[in-house]
Amino acid sequence: MILLLFVLIVAFVIGYALLINKIKGLPPGPPPIPLLGNTLQLDVDMGKLLQKHLIRDSDKFAERINPTQLMRLITGGENGLVFNDNSIWKEQRRFAMHALRNVGFNNATTQSTVIRYAHEIIARWKEQGANRTPVDLTHGCTVGVANIIWQHVFGRTLVYDDPLIAQVKHLAEESIASMGHPLVMALETIPAIRYLKHVDSPIKRLSNVNKEFLNLLDNEIALVMKNFNEDEEPKCYAETFLQEMRKRKERGEDEGSFTHQQLVIACGDLWGAGFETTVTALRMAFHFMINNPEVQRRAQAEIDSKIGQRPIHLEDQKVLHYTNSVIQEVLRLNASSINFARRVSAPVKIQGYDIPIGTGVIPQFPLIHNDPEIFERPDYFCPERHLNEQGEFVKDARITPFSVGKRSCLGEGLARMELFLFFTNFIQHLTFSSVSKVPPELKLLQSLARTPLPYEVIVESRD
Numbered sequence: 001m002i003l004l005l006f007v008l009i010v011a012f013v014i015g016y017a018l019l020i021n022k023i024k025g026l027p028p029g030p031p032p033i034p035l036l037g038n039t040l041q042l043d044v045d046m047g048k049l050l051q052k053h054l055i056r057d058s059d060k061f062a063e064r065i066n067p068t069q070l071m072r073l074i075t076g077g078e079n080g081l082v083f084n085d086n087s088i089w090k091e092q093r094r095f096a097m098h099a100l101r102n103v104g105f106n107n108a109t110t111q112s113t114v115i116r117y118a119h120e121i122i123a124r125w126k127e128q129g130a131n132r133t134p135v136d137l138t139h140g141c142t143v144g145v146a147n148i149i150w151q152h153v154f155g156r157t158l159v160y161d162d163p164l165i166a167q168v169k170h171l172a173e174e175s176i177a178s179m180g181h182p183l184v185m186a187l188e189t190i191p192a193i194r195y196l197k198h199v200d201s202p203i204k205r206l207s208n209v210n211k212e213f214l215n216l217l218d219n220e221i222a223l224v225m226k227n228f229n230e231d232e233e234p235k236c237y238a239e240t241f242l243q244e245m246r247k248r249k250e251r252g253e254d255e256g257s258f259t260h261q262q263l264v265i266a267c268g269d270l271w272g273a274g275f276e277t278t279v280t281a282l283r284m285a286f287h288f289m290i291n292n293p294e295v296q297r298r299a300q301a302e303i304d305s306k307i308g309q310r311p312i313h314l315e316d317q318k319v320l321h322y323t324n325s326v327i328q329e330v331l332r333l334n335a336s337s338i339n340f341a342r343r344v345s346a347p348v349k350i351q352g353y354d355i356p357i358g359t360g361v362i363p364q365f366p367l368i369h370n371d372p373e374i375f376e377r378p379d380y381f382c383p384e385r386h387l388n389e390q391g392e393f394v395k396d397a398r399i400t401p402f403s404v405g406k407r408s409c410l411g412e413g414l415a416r417m418e419l420f421l422f423f424t425n426f427i428q429h430l431t432f433s434s435v436s437k438v439p440p441e442l443k444l445l446q447s448l449a450r451t452p453l454p455y456e457v458i459v460e461s462r463d
């Protein structure tokens with residue numbers, strides 16, 4: 001009897017492994033493991049294919065598989081702009097893009113603000129780095145990036161040493177660190193883990209940190225409500241949202257997805273998605289500079305000859321070919337590019353195979369960025385690979401650090417503007433070099449967000 005059972009189990013396992021992909025019409029490949037699916041397997045070619053399909057069949061890859069339990073624990077449900085309910089993402093994303101554009105996302109005023117901050121940060125770094133005192137660039141980059149987001153979201157400028165910046169950063173770091181805990185990771189599979197929020201545990205710590213963050217956002221929104229003159233044009237995302245809530249009320253309409261909770265979480269998401277990512281990209285850029293001093297010298301020489309001493313603007317991208325390729329190379333190797341799980345919302349055919357509704361898809365673009373068949377010696381930092389024979393910058397469509405398709409990064413334009421303006425204005429006035437003869441290796445914090453571990457540099461004035 002036991003032998004028969006054993007033979008049946010073995011026959012089932014072999015049959016499953018050989019036939020499951022055929023029966024389900026899935027592409028050839030390792031059979032999905034029950035419960036885990038194919039999450040343990042990666043396929044570079046599939047990544048390339050996905051890039052094509054995420055653009056061509058954009059609508060079918062636009063929904064997300066949300067961490068429902070996590071969202072319930074930390075935000076009270078699927079609100080916001082990143083992990084919102086699939087029924088509201090389109091309306092909320094469109095509204096956010098429209099609102100942010102109207103309050104100056106990517107426009108000339110924002111550009112001037114970034115340049116102004118860049119010069120304030122340069123002055124601080126000159127002071128801190130006097131007499132070759134090592135400087136950690138994180139705080140300066142944080143102040144610049146944080147202020148740009150805060151202004152767009154809440155319409156308020158924070159001074160360089162405003163304690164709020166450190167407080168929000170600390171809460172975000174605590175939250176990200178807690179999210180990397182195995183118990184939190186297991187939350188989606190074992191929802192009962194959420195009850196641990198009542199006892200001392202990583203779940204309780206995560207819940208408390210988020211409560212504190214939401215309170216902080218709520219206070220900031222209360223300030224916006226107090227100062228907002230509804231007869232004037234909204235100056236920030238929060239004011240535009242409040243105006244929309246009021247309009248709906250006046251028209252006697254249902255509030256729909258324009259709830260107070262949605263406002264709070266969306267403000268938090270704009271911070272969460274736009275802050276650490278941009279600061280990390282800048283910190284990566286300077287890590288590459290201290291490891292590749294000749295690259296920095298070449299970019300500085302280009303800036304000196306094409307721009308001189310005046311502030312650098314976005315239009316200058318047209319002439320700064322080498323500097324553009326440095327930034328594209330940083331973005332190719334940037335560690336912070338994360339892509340979230342999408343849910344196939346209508347049947348898709350990929351190379352003749354059926355991908356059924358509900359299939360989870362995580363587009364892994366860094367696989368393409370690191371594919372030796374596409375980029376020779378992919379781990380080698382080489383801006384020259386993005387220049388053509390004439391020394392002109394060539395934009396590479398295979399480098400997609402902001403993802404592609406309908407759920408691609410909502411802040412791509414702003415992030416690209418910040419990276420270009422901060423980076424170029426910094427190296428125009430300062431030279432960054434290694435503290436010791438041998439520059440530090442790139443070591444990454446391995447948590448939900450991958451970011452370079454703290455490092456210090458020598459900052460010298462070029463003025």
Ligand code: HEM
Nearest residue numbers: 081082273274277278281338340402403407409410411415
């Ligand atoms: C270097 C900086 C940045 C990088 C590398 C980056 C990258 C990304 C990536 C890879 C996604 C995921 C797209 C997907 O799931 O396919 C994303 C989503 C998002 N990003 Fe960014 N981002 C950056 C800066 C920003 C900024 C400055 C903002 C806004 C202030 C922002 C707001 C968002 C939002 C709201 C989403 C969710 C979009 C949606 O689900 O519809 N990001 N970003």
